[in-house]
Amino acid sequence: MTTDAFIPFALPDVTEAEIQAVVEVLRSGWVTTGPKAKDFEARFGRATGASQCLVVNSCTAALHLALEAVGVRAGDEVIVPTLTFAASAEVVRYLGATPVLVDVRASDHNVEPAAVERAVTARTRAILPVHFGGVPADMDEVNAIARARGIPVVADSAHAFPCSYRGRNVGTLADVTCFSFYATKTMTTAEGGAAVTENAEWADRMRVMALHGISRDAWKRYTAEGNWYYEILAPGYKYNLTDLAAAMGLVQLARAEEMLARRAAIAARYDAAFAGVPALERLRPPPDRTNAHHLYVVKLAPGALRIDRNAFVDELKRRGIGASVHFIPLHVHPYYRDAFGYRAEDLPVALDLYQRSISLPLFSAMTSHQVERVIEAVLDIVRAQAR
Numbered sequence: 001m002t003t004d005a006f007i008p009f010a011l012p013d014v015t016e017a018e019i020q021a022v023v024e025v026l027r028s029g030w031v032t033t034g035p036k037a038k039d040f041e042a043r044f045g046r047a048t049g050a051s052q053c054l055v056v057n058s059c060t061a062a063l064h065l066a067l068e069a070v071g072v073r074a075g076d077e078v079i080v081p082t083l084t085f086a087a088s089a090e091v092v093r094y095l096g097a098t099p100v101l102v103d104v105r106a107s108d109h110n111v112e113p114a115a116v117e118r119a120v121t122a123r124t125r126a127i128l129p130v131h132f133g134g135v136p137a138d139m140d141e142v143n144a145i146a147r148a149r150g151i152p153v154v155a156d157s158a159h160a161f162p163c164s165y166r167g168r169n170v171g172t173l174a175d176v177t178c179f180s181f182y183a184t185k186t187m188t189t190a191e192g193g194a195a196v197t198e199n200a201e202w203a204d205r206m207r208v209m210a211l212h213g214i215s216r217d218a219w220k221r222y223t224a225e226g227n228w229y230y231e232i233l234a235p236g237y238k239y240n241l242t243d244l245a246a247a248m249g250l251v252q253l254a255r256a257e258e259m260l261a262r263r264a265a266i267a268a269r270y271d272a273a274f275a276g277v278p279a280l281e282r283l284r285p286p287p288d289r290t291n292a293h294h295l296y297v298v299k300l301a302p303g304a305l306r307i308d309r310n311a312f313v314d315e316l317k318r319r320g321i322g323a324s325v326h327f328i329p330l331h332v333h334p335y336y337r338d339a340f341g342y343r344a345e346d347l348p349v350a351l352d353l354y355q356r357s358i359s360l361p362l363f364s365a366m367t368s369h370q371v372e373r374v375i376e377a378v379l380d381i382v383r384a385q386a387r
Contacts, residue, residue: 004320004373005320006320006321006322007320007321007322007361007366007370007373007374008322008361009184009322009323009324009359009360009361010183010184010322010324010361010362010363011184011363011365011366012183012184012188012190012363012365013255013259013363013364013365014188014248014365015251015255017251017255018247018248018251018252021247021248021250021251022244022247022248024247025243025244025247026244028243030243031242031243031244032240032242032243032244033211033240033241033242033243034243035243036243036246036247036250037055037240037241037242037243037245037246039246039250040055040189040241040246040247040249040250040253041053041054041055041194041246043250043253044179044194044196044249044253045171045194045196047161047162047171047253047256048161048169048170048171048172048177048179048194048196049168049169049171049172050169050171050172050177050196050197050198051198051200052196052197052198052199052200052202052203053194053195053196053203054194054195054196054203054206054207054210055192055193055194055241055246055249056192056193056194056195056210056239056240056241057191057192057193057239057240057241057242057245058087058180058182058191058192058193058239059087059156059158059178059179059180059181059182059193059194060087060090060091060193061193061210061237061239062178062179062193062194062195063087063088063091063128063154063156063178063195064091064094064095064237064239065195065205065206065209065210065237065239066154066176066178066195066197066202066206067091067092067095067097067126067128067154068095068205068206068209069176069202069203069205069206069209070125070126070152070154070175070176070202071125071152072092072095072097072125072126073095073096073097073125074095074096074097075096075097075098075123076095076097076098076123076124076125076126077097077098077099077100077121077123077124077125078092078097078098078099078100078124078125078126078127078128079099079100079102079116079119079120079124079126079127079128080092080099080100080101080102080128080130080330081101081102081103081104081110081111081129081130081132081350082101082102082103082104082329082330082331082347082350083104083109083130083132083326083327083329083330083350083353083354084130084132084156084327084330085158085327086330086333087156087158088128088130088156088330089101089330089336092128097125098123098340099330099336099340100119100121100124101329101330101331101336101340101342101347102115102116102118102119102347103115103347103348103349103350104132104349104350104353105349106349106352106353107283107284107285107286108132108133108135108283108284108285108286109132109133109283109297109326109353109357110129110130110131110132110135110136110137110138111129111130111137111138111142112349113138113141113142113145116129116142116145117145120145120149120151124149124151125151125152126151126152126153126154127142127145127146127151127152127153127154128153128154128155128156129142129153129155129156129174130155130156130158130159131155131156131157131158131159131160131163131170132159132295132326133159133283133291133293133294133295133296133297133326134159134160134163134186134291134292134293134294134295135160135163135283135285135286135289135291135292136157136160136163136164136165136170136173136289137155138286139153139155139165139173139174140166143173143174152175152176153174153175153176154174154175154176154177154178155170155173155174155176155177155178156178157170157171157177157178157179157180158178158179158180158182158185158193159180159185159186159292159294159295160179160292160294161179161185161186161187161256161292162186162256162257162260162292163289163290163291163292164289164290165288165289165290166288166289170292171196172198175197175198175199175202176195176196176197176199176202177195177196177197178193178194178195178196179193179194179195179196180192180193181193181194181245181249181252184363185294186256186259186260186263186292186293186294187249187252187253187255187256187259188248188249188252189241189245189246189248189249189252190245190248191245192241192245192246192249193241208233208234208236209234209236209237209239210236210237210239210240211236211237211238211239211240212232212236212237212238213232213233213234213235213236214230214231214232214233214236215230215231215232215233258364259364260292260293260364262364262366263292263293263294263362263363263364264291264293266293266296266362266364266366266371267291267293267296267362269371269375270296270360270362270371270374270375273375273378273379274298274375274378277379277382278301278304279300279301279304279305279382279386280298280299280300280301280378280382281298281299281300281301281356282297282298282299283297283299293362294362295326295359295362296359296360296361296362297326297357297358297359297360298357298358298360298378299353299356299357299358300312300356300358301356302356303387304386304387305382305385305386305387306385306386306387307381307385308355309325309355309356309357309358312358312381312385313325313358315377315381315385316358316377316378316381319377319380319381320373320377321360321361321373321374321377321378322361323358323359323360323361324358324359325354325357325358325359326357326359327354328354329347329350329351329354331343331344331346331347331350332344332351332354360374360378361374
């Protein structure tokens, strides 16, 4: 058992600059959606390479707005990889549509394009690839499947900022791309998200629906240039991002490349430490895309150790190391199993990856000492439990 402080799986990288930015907003008297949110929206849009950007209070909200804007309605189908977080599929259910879960590729845990193609039916209204761990999915292949059939692509990029794919910014790869600024993500506003697109009509629809379906710039009605009169155009939602959050986001955005460099250095150190360890398999992203390094996943090689993944995570905890698992596949959860009849063995690659995967601590505020402690703990368990 370690006597050192516990190393969490993830922590936000917050400096005095973020704190001061939030304090300034508090002192300004305008704390909800306002000029800071609009500034953040413009700057984040430019950083993703997209001409249209909407910042909202979560990536879940962004995905919901995006699917609604591209026309997903009750009775439609949306193709979603099973190895993802709850939000990627639950937003499909918000609209009364059916998530069609498909398998992933073992090398990098991203969606398998051939599985996407097999899943397309006459009812498919959108395809929702997920950029796993910070590495973009095979977007050219997914887009080709979608374009041939006139199906919109809405990408879940909660893990993947900043990064690129075949020389193109991740924000330009799908019809709509949605990002997360949750506390554990590569940049944070505590809670928050964004949707980016080149389609001005969809962007306008998302802006209206993000704030009660009220006509554009409703937030201005409490400013000098605003007006008390507004019109409800549709039954919308309450998804706006506050200026408090946006102030933090502006600082984090300015630090995004610096934080990425630190995560990349940590990942490189892990790679070097685990490269010669047969019991540990590492992800193998294709070389034609960059990595935002949101996650660092190792997989236990089948039969290499006397303990399983769950026991390995417990052993890490005993040594003061936090770990996580990404993800429990959606198709094995009770809701999707019972509502849509999935069996665990239906999507075997994702099931196998889930049973063997461990996400190690990776966050830009990690110290070198913490990184070495993680490495030491992992290697100690492997040595102790080797067959």
